Amino acid sequence: MTDYTMRDKSAIVGVGHTGCTKDAGAAPEAVWMRAVREALDDAGLRPADIDGISTPFTDTWPMGAVPTPFTLTESLGLPGLRWHAGPLGGAYSLGSVASAALAVSTGQCDTALAVHCMMRPKKKGPTAYNYRGAQAASGVYAHLAPYGYSVFVQMMATVTRRLLDTNGLTREQLGRLVVDQRSNALRNPLAVMKDPLTLEQYLDARWLAEPLALYDADMPVDAAIAVVITRSDRARDCRSRPVTIRHVSTFLGPRPDWVFQADYAELFPADLGRDFWRRAEIDPADLSFAEIQDGFSVYVPLWLEALGIVKRGEAGGYIGDGNLALGGSLPTNTHGGNLSEGRLQGGGAVVEAVRQLRGQAGERQVDGATTGLVTVGGSPTVCAALLHV
Amino acid sequence: MTRPELCRPVPVADDASAAYWAGAREHRLVIMRCGDCAFYVHPPRAVCPRCQQETLVGEEVSGRGTIYSYHVMHLPGVPGFTPPYAVAVVELAEQPGLFAVGNVLDCPPEEMATGMAVRVTFEELAGSDMTLPQWSREQA
Incomplete structure (x- = not known):
């Protein structure tokens, strides 16, 4: 057997999640430290026990609401750190957990903290979009922005159109996914969305970029998560039940844009899946649940096919048959996902996976959950992790 | 309010895309093509991604x-x-x-x-x- 060095050598021993709101009414530092305090308390650890920090960005100063290793070191009053890094695979939340898992597994540090924080843009208007075409459009944007193609939702809409027209996907199937996730969110007190959603409401919603409508896009929120990762041999000394990190993988797509790539049905290439299961030494049929980051609804069918959970062209039918609902064959985004819990760029997915595996998921608990998949990535850089108890 | 006609982004030509934009000015669609392996590449770039040579030249399609x-x-x-x-x-x-x-x-x-x-x-x-x-x- 190949020695995959990181296998089961690290574990998640603490999680914190502020819950998602439209306005946390506090400064970003206050918000992310609420999650950090909860995660440390969950693990039964003190700030001085942390000797590594990973965050979605590693700049010296905070990137908006997102903390950096420096800002967290300050917030925690630490004299310094043995190890710090950005996210593996550029996958903000899970990527930060994954790079911490690698560091802990290879002796770079003993106990690492991974944190992600999102705050809604408080300014209204067109500048709130992630508009990328300047008045003078250069590089790849010279071939997009002059045609009115410059907002990320447009890329996802174009991908979705191709899948609808040629890959066996329907809007009703995407609607099933969104509606199922909303019912999960109603069982999750941390979720921002508190009202039920019907398929009719989904189908009647206003277009963002057709064929994507209002409920296909995730919900901006104020929220933070924090995760404590330590060596598996130390994990049993912590207060909580450890969740073991079996494997993490990243994948870099062929292009940074999702426009000029030759096959839209393989934005997350199938190689990612084959490699992931082989290295994790787990069969996808053994998953208890999956938490698949859903910045847009269409990520989920793309991920299901890329990971080989279903064959190419079959994700739509799989979703439409209700397999992803609680009680289905692969309960997915049991917390409501980014669509209905809130836009934490997969941060909520990480926390949910841990709580499911500990049996702490309340009304949405998957019975006997032992093995969970978490994926994060809504750009051609993605990260996947297999967690188990 | 924004005035749309003034705000539409204008593409900037660079070394790799000069032939593409010059072709457009003459109402010809010029796509970069590798002189070695005959692979077409768009958007324009400096090096052929198939054979890694600096052999891309504009060709009308x-x-x-x-x-x-x-x-x-x-x-x-x-x-x-x-x-x-x-x-x-x-x-x-x-x-x-x-x-x-x-x-x-x-x-x-x-x-x-x-x-x-x-x-x-x-x-x-x-x-x-x-x-x-x-x-x-x-x-x-």
């Missing part, structure tokens, strides 16, 4: 293509555009997976369709010396 995918933008705020408007990804006839982005100027958004045949046309970009390759429906 047929200007025929089909709509690979498209979307209809409904959100306001994109400078120079008033929603709803459609943006197409056109697969050029010369090579599978060779894509160009544009607007099908003679096609209302509700008539856009994947697989529709289109032909290149050109649009002078107001207030600049740049010409954009654009698309029109292929006459049956």
Whole structure:
């Protein structure tokens, strides 16, 4: 057997999640430290026990609401750190957990903290979009922005159109996914969305970029998560039940844009899946649940096919048959996902996976959950992790 | 309020894309092609991604293509555009997976369709010396 060095050598021993709101009414530092305090308390650890920090960005100063290793070191009053890094695979939340898992597994540090924080843009208007075409459009944007193609939702809409027209996907199937996730969110007190959603409401919603409508896009929120990762041999000394990190993988797509790539049905290439299961030494049929980051609804069918959970062209039918609902064959985004819990760029997915595996998921608990998949990535850089108890 | 006609982004030519934009100014669709391995590359770049040589040169192509995918933008705020408007990804006839982005100027958004045949046309970009390759429906 190949020695995959990181296998089961690290574990998640603490999680914190502020819950998602439209306005946390506090400064970003206050918000992310609420999650950090909860995660440390969950693990039964003190700030001085942390000797590594990973965050979605590693700049010296905070990137908006997102903390950096420096800002967290300050917030925690630490004299310094043995190890710090950005996210593996550029996958903000899970990527930060994954790079911490690698560091802990290879002796770079003993106990690492991974944190992600999102705050809604408080300014209204067109500048709130992630508009990328300047008045003078250069590089790849010279071939997009002059045609009115410059907002990320447009890329996802174009991908979705191709899948609808040629890959066996329907809007009703995407609607099933969104509606199922909303019912999960109603069982999750941390979720921002508190009202039920019907398929009719989904189908009647206003277009963002057709064929994507209002409920296909995730919900901006104020929220933070924090995760404590330590060596598996130390994990049993912590207060909580450890969740073991079996494997993490990243994948870099062929292009940074999702426009000029030759096959839209393989934005997350199938190689990612084959490699992931082989290295994790787990069969996808053994998953208890999956938490698949859903910045847009269409990520989920793309991920299901890329990971080989279903064959190419079959994700739509799989979703439409209700397999992803609680009680289905692969309960997915049991917390409501980014669509209905809130836009934490997969941060909520990480926390949910841990709580499911500990049996702490309340009304949405998957019975006997032992093995969970978490994926994060809504750009051609993605990260996947297999967690188990 | 923004004045759309003043805000539409203007493309900037660089070393790799000079031939492409010069061709457009002459109403020719010029796509970079590798002199060694004959692979077409778009958007333009400096090195052939198939054989890693600095052998890409601009070559006029047929200007025929089909709509690979498209979307209809409904959100306001994109400078120079008033929603709803459609943006197409056109697969050029010369090579599978060779894509160009544009607007099908003679096609209302509700008539856009994947697989529709289109032909290149050109649009002078107001207030600049740049010409954009654009698309029109292929006459049956």
